[in-house]
Amino acid sequence: MSDLSLAFDAALTLVATGDETLSRIILLSLQVSISAVLVAALVGLPLGALLAVARFPGRHGIIITLNALMGLPPVVAGLVIYLLLSRSGPLGSLGLLFTPGAMVIAQALLIAPILAALSRQVLEGLWEEYAEQLRSFGAGTWRAVPTLLWDGRFALLTVLLAGFGRASAEVGAVMIVGGNIEGFTRVMTTAIALETSKGDLPLALALGLVLMAIVLAVNAAAQVARDAAVRRAG
Amino acid sequence: MRAPVSHLPLVATQLRYAAGGVAILHGLDLAIEAGPPLVILGPNGAGKSVLLRLLHGLIVPTGGNVTWSGEPGRPRGAMVFQRPVMLRRSVLANAAYPLKLAGQPRAARHAAAMAALDRVGLAGLATRAARRLSGGEQQRLALARAEATGPEVVFLDEPCASLDPAAARAVEAIIAGIAGRGAKVVMTTHDLAQARRLAGEIAFLHRGRLLEQAPAATFFSAPSTPEAAAFLRGELLA
Incomplete structure (x- = not known):
């Protein structure tokens, strides 16, 4: 119990003094996870919208696959990207393994199916409401995709948050492709895992507190922004 | 503001539509020329909304066809849905x-x-x-x-169905304005008073068949079918 409270005190001191190691880890974590969300959104949201509006053979199979991939274990995503980026792999010449870039790719792979599957669900409801009206305007399937993405923007914000939550909380993928190199690829989750196993509980706890605070703050800010926007735009 | 080339008349030939094995329109012939509003009248379930959607090109007929100035072509016109x-x-x-x-x-x-x-x-x-x-x-x-x-043709599906009288009057004025600017208004309604105020021409639909197409004045003063006469007396409900 006293160990815990001592660690807690030390953790708060680290946070309060803006410890440099701590700040660097936090910054990199945010950079990697936000980049991963953006990359995954570029693919996942249009794919989700297309699956919501288009009817083609194989659509059902894709949806089932995406739903299954929502549960993709982070270590598997990490392993796949590791194999692709390792020196003897097909993309080995890029020299990305053990860089933040590789971590972005791995997290993007992990959350793109989540963004696609969730946005498909959200936009399918919107499409049911819009389909006849948009056809009357002469908008075909392809043209409906950007319209749905824009008109579903508030719901999609929640989808993006789910992706960000998953990316910032996972440890397996970034550990494998980033290597947890101090000052270079060490992020909050890998640092927590390492420091806990080393017994440096204050740093681990401080990182844990910050991680939770960030996830909370991001979600709260998004909720406030969403409510305000919905009040304006209906 | 309309396209200089006219795509009227809009002609439906032997138009049939069935959904889930239930026939809704049974081979309907209708020609729509430029001019004052055409009001499609008929009791609930007569097939009015389906007819509008077929004319607008939103749904594909089970049989027959719709042509714009003699050609099948792509769907034209604009539509205002009931909701x-x-x-x-x-x-x-x-x-x-x-x-x-x-x-x-x-x-x-x-x-x-x-x-x-x-x-x-x-x-x-x-x-x-x-x-x-x-x-x-x-x-x-x-x-x-x-x-x-x-658009050259504006399709309106029960445009005042869920409105209070003041809002309905405002909408009727707008519809008259659209017709006044030269667009062809094709609208459904089950409101006889509204049909009298707006229609230049009436198409009377009953159980998926077009029973009459006549100038409004003729239709209201001398309907040529017993069904239309009963509808005008408020007796024909389905």
Whole structure:
């Protein structure tokens, strides 16, 4: 119990003094996870919208696959990207393994199916409401995709948050492709895992507190922004 | 503001439509020429809404065909649904959306959309969220949105069905304005008084068949079928 409270005190001191190691880890974590969300959104949201509006053979199979991939274990995503980026792999010449870039790719792979599957669900409801009206305007399937993405923007914000939550909380993928190199690829989750196993509980706890605070703050800010926007735009 | 080339007459030939094995229209012939509004009258379930959707090209007939000036061609005209869908955007963006689809540059489509909003008395609400409007305002916005592209034919499905009398009067005035600017209005209603006020011509539909197509004055003074006569007396309900 006293160990815990001592660690807690030390953790708060680290946070309060803006410890440099701590700040660097936090910054990199945010950079990697936000980049991963953006990359995954570029693919996942249009794919989700297309699956919501288009009817083609194989659509059902894709949806089932995406739903299954929502549960993709982070270590598997990490392993796949590791194999692709390792020196003897097909993309080995890029020299990305053990860089933040590789971590972005791995997290993007992990959350793109989540963004696609969730946005498909959200936009399918919107499409049911819009389909006849948009056809009357002469908008075909392809043209409906950007319209749905824009008109579903508030719901999609929640989808993006789910992706960000998953990316910032996972440890397996970034550990494998980033290597947890101090000052270079060490992020909050890998640092927590390492420091806990080393017994440096204050740093681990401080990182844990910050991680939770960030996830909370991001979600709260998004909720406030969403409510305000919905009040304006209906 | 209309296209210089006319695509009328709009002709339906032996038009059939069935859904789930139930026949809704049984081989219907109808010709729509330029001129004052055509009101499609008939009791509930007569097939009025289905007929509008077929004419507009939203659904594909089970049999027969629809031609614009003799050619099958792509769907034309604009339609206002009984419950129009308001895009989750501003009033102005709603009115401008069909123009955006048509590829008009931003400044031009905003000017055209503002002009359309002005004609329905919504210019002052242009920046409001469309879904925050009242039912009557939404219907007026739907009319402005349909007219923004200057369609040659405007299809209206029960445009006043869920409106209070004041809102319905405003909508009727807008419809008269659309017809006055030279667009062909084709509308369904089950409201006889409204049909008398707006119609130049009546198509009377009963159980999926077109029983009469006549100038409004003729139809109301001397209906040629017993069903139409019964409908005008308020006796024919289905």
